[in-house]
Amino acid sequence: HPRNQQHRQLATQPIRGCPRKHKTIVGTAWYTPCHNWRVIHPIDATHATSSIDTIKSITPTTIKMSSGQLEADEAVCEWIRQVDGACRDGNLTEVQDLVESYADGAVIPSNTANERGETAFHHACSHGTKEIVKYLVESDRIDVDVNLQNKKGHTPFHHASWLGRKAIVEYLMESDRIDADVNIKDDDGQTALHLACEHNNAETAKYLLESGRVSITMEGNGGSTLIYHACQSRRPDVLEYLVQSSHINVDAYINKQDKEG
Numbered sequence: 001h002p003r004n005q006q007h008r009q010l011a012t013q014p015i016r017g018c019p020r021k022h023k024t025i026v027g028t029a030w031y032t033p034c035h036n037w038r039v040i041h042p043i044d045a046t047h048a049t050s051s052i053d054t055i056k057s058i059t060p061t062t063i064k065m066s067s068g069q070l071e072a073d074e075a076v077c078e079w080i081r082q083v084d085g086a087c088r089d090g091n092l093t094e095v096q097d098l099v100e101s102y103a104d105g106a107v108i109p110s111n112t113a114n115e116r117g118e119t120a121f122h123h124a125c126s127h128g129t130k131e132i133v134k135y136l137v138e139s140d141r142i143d144v145d146v147n148l149q150n151k152k153g154h155t156p157f158h159h160a161s162w163l164g165r166k167a168i169v170e171y172l173m174e175s176d177r178i179d180a181d182v183n184i185k186d187d188d189g190q191t192a193l194h195l196a197c198e199h200n201n202a203e204t205a206k207y208l209l210e211s212g213r214v215s216i217t218m219e220g221n222g223g224s225t226l227i228y229h230a231c232q233s234r235r236p237d238v239l240e241y242l243v244q245s246s247h248i249n250v251d252a253y254i255n256k257q258d259k260e261g
Contacts, residue, residue: 077114080123087128095124095132099141110143117150125156130167137177146172146180153186161192161208164201173211182214189221190229197226200233202241209247216248223258 079102086094099120102108113119121144124133136144146156157180160168169192172180183191190198193214196205208214219225227250230239243250 076112080112080114080118080120083120084123084127087124087126087132090129090132092129092132092135095128096135099136099139102141105141107140108142110145111148113148113150116152119144119148119150119156121146121148121156122150122154122159125160125165125168125172126163128168130171133168133171134175137175144178146178147184149184149186153184153188155181155184155192157182158184158186158190158192158195161201161204162195162199164196164199164204166201166204166207169204169207173213182208182211183218185218185220189219189224191215191218193226194218194220194224194229197238197242198229198232200230200235200238202237205238206241209245220258222260223256225253225256225258227253227256228258 079098083095083098086098099108108120110121111119120142121133121136124136125146136142144156149155154162157169157172159165160172172178173182182193185191186195191214193205193208193216196208209216216226220229226248227239227242230242233239242248
């Protein structure tokens with residue numbers, strides 16, 4: 001990694017379709033989701049040149065059940081990274097190829113996850129397009145669970161809301177193929193609406209509030225309210241909307257203290 005010289009770089013290659021000088025480091029045994037570098041945990045030397053062959057070698061027996069959730073397998077983690085890269089490129093065809101080539105035709109369980117508990121659907125909702133998300137929902141080759149939480153308690157719906165993917169949020173809420181629980185809390189007690197407010201995703205926050213399906217009174221573990229989260233943002237868009245909105249009584253929350261006062 002460029003900021004940590006003790007991680008030895010074995011090979012680098014440009015990420016396809018990236019307008020900036022992003023790179024992939026193969027063989028550092030450390031993954032980071034930062035914007036400038038993608039670090040891939042090594043499985044074997046074939047991953048840099050023949051990832052599809054590696055993905056085809058994944059079989060249901062490589063995945064182990066542990067407490068009702070799938071244990072992260074290195075080959076599965078690599079497959080999910082490949083899906084994430086295709087989602088970031090907006091490449092629906094590549095996502096389809098990766099899903100179709102998985103385990104020689106086996107249906108991919110909804111809780112097939114990486115070391116952080118994130119599934120392909122988490123990544124699609126974070127960085128993909130509505131078309132990619134729709135394909136995964138409708139495909140008979142993969143099961144998806146919009147309410148599955150990662151190790152921090154985030155669902156795919158949390159990710160879409162927090163990153164301001166309004167078209168995806170709308171699809172997840174309106175699709176009759178899935179049943180999104182829009183009020184699930186993460187490990188910090190935050191809902192998708194809290195995250196949209198804190199990250200100043202005004203259009204997404206507005207859509208969630210006006211849907212009538214989200215709770216406006218839920219608080220984070222520390223007693224934080226929607227107004228509190230909106231004030232955490234460096235920009236005022238969401239706060240201005242909340243102050244002017246008829247959906248929330250700002251006066252009831254503006255002076256409310258969290259558990260730390």
